[in-house]
Amino acid sequence: MFERIREKLEILADAAKYDVSCSSSGSNRKNHNKGIGDAEGTGICHTYTEDGRCVSLLKILLTNHCIYDCAFCVSRRSNDIKRAAFTVDEVVELTMNFYRRNYIEGLFLSSGIFKDGDYTMERLLRIVKKLRVDEKFNGYIHLKTIPGASPELLHEAGLYADRMSINLEMPTEVGLKLLAPEKSHEDVKKPLDQIQKSIVQYKDEKALIKSTPKFVPAGQSTQMVIGATPESDKRSCIPLMLSTKIFL
């Protein structure tokens, strides 16, 4: 038991470490219920890795089992690596116990995709819900959106997470088809657009009704690999323009 959880953490932290995002700032969640945690204001780097990167969040994957075979990803189906998966309770307990000891500012949760988008997203949602509702956790949570998950799940997750993100992966659709043939930009743009519209909607309602709940208060982000496919810089800029369209 002892050894198994250690091994899982090792595998799933290792698989998540190349994700660039580590910020824990930008949210405005206060400790309002005498619970635990406070994600207001600036972020804190609790330690730094030996390569000099900030460690602010418990950055892990729920699982590195994946049905996709994206060439740029260590967890791709065809890669011969050790696989592991946390249970919902394990992630909740790890987060709470790390947080209580002042090791971290919160949780960064991403995942490989087992079975399908909804099946995975449902588990991610259960984790954040459990943290927020059962544990009264007010720390920072960054949740990765799973491409192909239904809008209802995304919307509910947005009520609990501080920041959400879904990755465009490649600057152009052509490049994406080359390296991740099972994915498409359409699958990503839809949730990006949905979250953005909801953020705007909740903000508007907040102006009228004070008790409107928070919805992704730290906003959303996306990432992509630049330089893996032979696009020119000019071509690479297209999604940047596109993203300003989404985000503004």
Add this chain to the structure above:
Amino acid sequence: MELYVFDGTLEGILTAVFDSYERKASLVKLVSSEHHLPDAFQETFTVISEDYKAKRVWNGLIKKLDKEWMKRFYKSFLSEQPQTFQDLFDFAHYIFDNLPGAENNFGNPVVLAVSQMDRKVHREKHRMEAFIRFQQTGDGIFYAHIDPDFNVLPLISDHFRKRYADQKWIIYDLKRKYGLFYDLEKVEEITFDFTTEMSSSLNALPAQVLDPKEELYSLLWKDYFRSTNIPARKNMKLHIRHVPKRYWKYLSEKQV
């Protein structure tokens, strides 16, 4: 030049400012009694801290300085540096003797010194918010001890009270021999003596007073720290700049 000896408190500095005006002293050297070495050829004046004098000077400063500057004044004081005591004394004089806005004259060495010391104390405060590592004891209290460069406990108390509202915790300053205790209601100052087995030289509490799960989680944290590192990009120079070596002794991920 007159030598003023005070008790090392903030009230002491403020009272010294009051006294110096009352005694019409033009040049004053301010020393805390802790750092004072008696000198046969120097006349000394002992400042006796008095509340009403200190309050009057403090209120006088409030009239001329904004909130930000009052905080800076207090934070610089917490550095406990002998030179800073003198700087604060001179700063108060400079503010009272000049028109409003004098605090923005960073060409004045005293203004500069106070604001630089404020930055240093602030940085130490932020580091403590990051580097404190609690250990859960058998009776459910989360305990951490620190030994910060400056006396930052008063500055971090609010941060931890807001954040860990549902757990009891103690943060103990080994250098200054006092700590903060949060009992789920309020934060109190405490002092206690260490028994030999809980000697302060230990960076962790002995296993028998800890919660049985404590060992697992500090181990998992160490594992996490190791596996989130990218060995191929090792950069110790940068690592040490962010996590200076003097803090390592109380960082659980840095213990072997």
